[in-house]
Amino acid sequence: MSDDPENQSRPGTGFTRRGFIATLGAGAVAATSLAEAASAGAAPTAEVPAAEPVRVVLDVNGRTHRLLVEPRWSLLYVLRERLGLTATKLGCERGECGVCTVLVDDKPCYSCTMLAVESEGKKITTLEGLMHGEELGPVQQAFVEEDAFQCGYCTPGQIMAVEGLLRANPNPTIDEIRLGVSGNLCRCGAYAHIFKAGRRAADLKKQEGGRV
Numbered sequence: 483m484s485d486d487p488e489n490q491s492r493p494g495t496g497f498t499r500r501g502f503i504a505t506l507g508a509g510a511v512a513a514t515s516l517a518e519a520a521s522a523g524a525a526p527t528a529e530v531p532a533a534e535p536v537r538v539v540l541d542v543n544g545r546t547h548r549l550l551v552e553p554r555w556s557l558l559y560v561l562r563e564r565l566g567l568t569a570t571k572l573g574c575e576r577g578e579c580g581v582c583t584v585l586v587d588d589k590p591c592y593s594c595t596m597l598a599v600e601s602e603g604k605k606i607t608t609l610e611g612l613m614h615g616e617e618l619g620p621v622q623q624a625f626v627e628e629d630a631f632q633c634g635y636c637t638p639g640q641i642m643a644v645e646g647l648l649r650a651n652p653n654p655t656i657d658e659i660r661l662g663v664s665g666n667l668c669r670c671g672a673y674a675h676i677f678k679a680g681r682r683a684a685d686l687k688k689q690e691g692g693r694v
Contacts, residue, residue, distance in 0.1 A: 533552055533553045535550040535551060535552055536551060536599060537549070538551055538598060538599055539602060540560070540598070540602060541604065542607075543607060543608060543610060543611030547565060549564060549565075549598075551598045553599055554597070555597065556595070556597060556598065557584070557596045557600070557606070558570060558572065558582045558593035558594045558596075560598040561608060567608045569609035569610050570582055570583075570608050570638060571635060571636075571638055572594070573594070573635075573636075573639075576595070577592045577595040578667070579639075579666070579667045580592065580636070580639045580643065580666030580667060582594045582639060583639035583640075583642040583643050583666060584606060584607060584608050584642055585606070585607035585642060585645065586601065586604050586605070587604050587605050588605070588607070588646060588649045590643045590645075590646035590647075590665070607645075608642075609638045609642060612641070612645060619645075620683050620690060621641050621644050621648065621686075623686060624679040624682035624683035625640070625641055625676075625679045628676075629675055630675040630676045630678065631672055631675075632670035632671075633669070633670050635669075636666060636667060636669070639666050640663055640666050643663045643665065644659070644662065644663060644679065644683055645683075646662070647662035647663075647680070648680075648683060652684060656677055656680075656681065659677050660673075663676060663677075
């Protein structure tokens with residue numbers, strides 16, 4: 483028997499460690515050669531052309547915008563990068579956090595999961611559209627009065643969710659407010675103040691005659 487441990491076979495197997503490693507090396511070389519041969523014989527991958535821009539007409543905050551957009555662009559991207567309406571924030575981009583919430587035909591929607599081309603013919607409202615000149619809208623004012631934010635990043639989406647709720651239900655209960663903002667995450671945990679802001683916003687809207 484050889485004194486070299488690399489050459490010693492395991493009892494009853496007939497295999498040596500060195501032989502096993504050599505077999506692995508030969509297999510790797512063979513696999514590489516086959517892959518190279520397949521690659522050499524394969525037809526070159528066709529380059530996929532970028533989609534042609536399409537014309538859309540968007541109604542945003544009561545103004546008409548005529549734009550050229552790529553079919554893959556989200557409404558969020560167009561609002562921020564093409565129209566400069568940066569109050570709508572970029573968050574998870576997969577419809578989970580709610581920070582990008584806008585109103586589409588008065589209903590809260592995640593603008594990150596909606597294509598701009600899908601938005602044509604609909605009425606879109608962003609946080610900027612709740613302002614009356616330099617004056618805050620009722621929901622915005624309520625969030626200030628109730629201190630309903632900490633870092634503030636989720637606040638635009640929270641405000642739009644409450645605004646959409648109040649347009650559908652002008653006098654919600656606290657439980658209905660909780661449900662109305664349940665699709666919007668606040669990582670700071672300011673939910674108690676957000677719920678109070680929802681109630682305060684309902685009162686302010688009543689005082690102003692339900693102005694939107």
